[in-house]
Amino acid sequence: MAGPGTPRRATVHDVAAAAGVSRGTVNRVLNGGYVSADARTAIEAAIAMVGYVPNTAARNLARRRSQAIGFIALEDPALLLEDPNIGAIMIGANEILSLADQQMVSLVIDSDRDTQRVSRYLSGGFVDGAIIVSARSHDPITRLIAQIGLPACFVGHPPDLDRGIPYVGIDNTGSARAITARLLATGRRRIGMIAAALDRDSGADRLTGFREALGSHFDPALVAEIPLYDYAYGVKGMRALLDREPLIDGVFAASDAVAAGALESLREAGRRVPEDVGIVGFDDSSWALRTQPPLSTVHQPARDVGRNAAELVLLQLRGKDPVPESILLDSPVVWRTSA
Numbered sequence: 001m002a003g004p005g006t007p008r009r010a011t012v013h014d015v016a017a018a019a020g021v022s023r024g025t026v027n028r029v030l031n032g033g034y035v036s037a038d039a040r041t042a043i044e045a046a047i048a049m050v051g052y053v054p055n056t057a058a059r060n061l062a063r064r065r066s067q068a069i070g071f072i073a074l075e076d077p078a079l080l081l082e083d084p085n086i087g088a089i090m091i092g093a094n095e096i097l098s099l100a101d102q103q104m105v106s107l108v109i110d111s112d113r114d115t116q117r118v119s120r121y122l123s124g125g126f127v128d129g130a131i132i133v134s135a136r137s138h139d140p141i142t143r144l145i146a147q148i149g150l151p152a153c154f155v156g157h158p159p160d161l162d163r164g165i166p167y168v169g170i171d172n173t174g175s176a177r178a179i180t181a182r183l184l185a186t187g188r189r190r191i192g193m194i195a196a197a198l199d200r201d202s203g204a205d206r207l208t209g210f211r212e213a214l215g216s217h218f219d220p221a222l223v224a225e226i227p228l229y230d231y232a233y234g235v236k237g238m239r240a241l242l243d244r245e246p247l248i249d250g251v252f253a254a255s256d257a258v259a260a261g262a263l264e265s266l267r268e269a270g271r272r273v274p275e276d277v278g279i280v281g282f283d284d285s286s287w288a289l290r291t292q293p294p295l296s297t298v299h300q301p302a303r304d305v306g307r308n309a310a311e312l313v314l315l316q317l318r319g320k321d322p323v324p325e326s327i328l329l330d331s332p333v334v335w336r337t338s339a
Contacts, residue, residue, distance in 0.1 A: 260291050
């Protein structure tokens with residue numbers, strides 16, 4: 001044991017404080033992960049300045065490979081099973097991980113207890129990396145992954161995501177703006193939105209795109225907010241819009257499942273689609289072709305999102321430098337007969 005006069009050994013915390021970065025960013029450098037060139041330079045200078053000497057035994061233990069990647073879905077389990085996008089993302093990710101001899105471990109978080117359990121699991125080194133889907137703002141799992149420096153990729157971009165962690169997604173704002181403009185071009189003038197999941201970047205960005213496309217035609221009273229991309233909430237959201245504006249003639253639903261629920265409410269109200277009301281969705285999922293009429297929507301390349309997310313995690317595990325900070329995939333409008 002060191003005596004009173006023995007200098008204290010420098011720690012990762014000291015390096016992080018000296019470099020002005022998070023502990024997770026320092027850990028990524030020490031474990032061969034990707035950080036920006038500026039961050040790496042600052043950390044290397046800080047290591048020299050504070051005299052940090054890595055504990056080789058601890059690092060070797062920390063770098064032991066489990067050959068497993070966590071697929072973390074922060075979602076209601078019932079919704080998870082009926083959401084075709086998450087299923088397609090999972091399939092795409094598994095295709096890439098299987099080729100790399102990595103086992104995908106599915107972890108579902110729907111409560112504080114789940115968060116605590118999964119946090120212990122991730123911190124225990126049971127997975128080498130993680131793909132995270134449906135993260136909300138200020139989620140503790142997002143903070144934990146940054147703190148422990150776990151190689152990871154997010155699907156979507158929570159606003160508090162650490163800059164050193166890559167993400168894969170689409171331009172939700174631009175796509176929502178494009179399909180709303182197309183709906184407006186059909187001659188609709190009283191256009192509302194069923195806005196879902198505003199605590200996620202995808203939901204908030206789709207509302208932003210909708211508002212931008214309408215410009216002076218935007219009416220905040222014609223935005224019905226719902227918590228989830230869910231059929232039942234689509235039914236409720238459409239009923240709320242009809243109560244506020246019985247003469248509404250256009251609707252942008254934040255997902256195809258929400259749009260399918262909205263169609264049910266319009267049928268109940270005796271409103272014809274597209275003759276009386278034009279409706280558009282988002283995702284180009286299996287819901288879009290099940291509805292009558294088929295939905296005009298935005299194509300979301302969910303399977304490719306999963307593939308790219310898995311590739312970014314594997315690049316970090318292989319110590320490849322640089323790893324892209326983000327990948328945005330094309331998401332074109334698919335026009336059918338619902339508007």
